Amino acid sequence: MEQGNKDRSLVSKVMDGLVTGIVEEKYGAVLPPQDVLSKEFDVSRTVMREALSMLLAREMLDVRPKIGTRIRPMRDWRMIDEDVVSWRFRAKPDPVFLRDVIEFRALIEPRACAQAAARGTAAEIAGIREAFDLFRSSRPGESGYQGADELLHTRIVSASGNQFFQQMATIIRGALSAINPIVAGREGGWEAVIGTHGRVVEAIERRDPKEAEAASIAMIDFTAEEIRHALSIEPLGHT
Missing domain, CATH: 1.20.120.530 (GntR ligand-binding domain-like)
Incomplete structure (x- = not known):
């Protein structure tokens, strides 16, 4: 249970960091590969994959073959989600x-x-x-x-x-x-x-x-x- 809570906390922290980078236009149009992001945030690929999947579910990202993980325009984000609303208003x-x-x-x-x-x-x-x-x-x-x-x-x-x-x-x-x-x-x-x-x-x-x-x-x-x-x-x- 304690490990599970720790992992969820890490995922939330990584999500928050990714969103900050996105709204500050740190990454451009496409996110770096998962292994690069994992090193940047000093977390396992499992944690990074979970964080990215959460942003995908909120329609903030889009995975394209041969392109990678593309950042979707803010107008496409799922604004009904409380987290997304908070993140969108950071920009x-x-x-x-x-x-x-x-x-x-x-x-x-x-x-x-x-x-x-x-x-x-x-x-x-x-x-x-x-x-x-x-x-x-x-x-x-x-x-x-x-x-x-x-x-x-x-x-x-x-x-x-x-x-x-x-x-x-x-x-x-x-x-x-x-x-x-x-x-x-x-x-x-x-x-x-x-x-x-x-x-x-x-x-x-x-x-x-x-x-x-x-x-x-x-x-x-x-x-x-x-x-x-x-x-x-x-x-x-x-x-």
Whole structure:
């Protein structure tokens, strides 16, 4: 049992190292042979083979005859997998990726907010308020800021009662990790972020689904506009 746990830990460590190399473009388009990678990570070929198989299962790699293990484009990665989501958001966000992130949020979060207002239990809504109070007591750059924002959004999605929306919370948390440093860093960004989030929370507390949905759309529109200005790129709106 102890050896099995050790092997799993090694596999996880190797996977993490491989992903870091991939997102930092260390390997180019094709990974080195397994024996080379095994020496690089100082692990057995068995451990390396298992780590690679895990990435293959997540559609991050593709084995081609006479070519080797090719790294697939990030857009092909299995984003529904929590590990893949975390790894994908390590890479420097590009305009197309940010556009896709915002479009995804626009599809999920407004309806989740409306359903949280309509379906959320008293305890769930109290939890949303608690998370918001924690969020607004933090400032960008502080250790608890990102976690508080993620907790707030996660609790809203959970209160929606929709099991598919709940499964998407991982992607939403990843989206926040990519977007927050851009938006919160702009002048007046933090105050505006608190204001838009507060409008959502208050609508949920009033059990007003229409206002909760509208407030969420406004929050996402604000984010899209801030990113466009910060990066000087074409509009990233969801419509």
